[in-house]
Amino acid sequence: MTPIAIVFLVLAGLLIWGGLAVSILLLRRDASETEEVLDDHPGDHPGGVAGGGGSTPGGTPPGTSR
Structure with a gap:
């Protein structure tokens, strides 16, 4: 191998x-x-205290923003 090839390697x-x-x-x-x-912000993600994962009444449906 040439020195330039080693440098590039x-x-x-x-x-x-x-x-x-x-x-x-x-x-x-x-x-x-x-x-x-x-x-x-525990209520902003699934498993949080306020609203759960969006499948419970009062929760934010998945895919929507506040």
């Missing part, structure tokens, strides 16, 4: 694996923020 590997690592870190951070938001 290393750069490609860093791009792929670095992108995967950054994606995982961002998804983990966004998931924790989503859990905090859901915990602040």
Whole structure:
């Protein structure tokens, strides 16, 4: 292998694996923020206290926004 091929191989590997690592870190951070938001509003998601999952009387039907 020529030195330029090795350089491109290393750069490609860093791009792929670095992108995967950054994606995982961002998804983990966004998931924790989503859990905090859901915990602040227990009636806004299925299984919450106020309204349930939308199948009970008084609940918000699935697919509608408030």
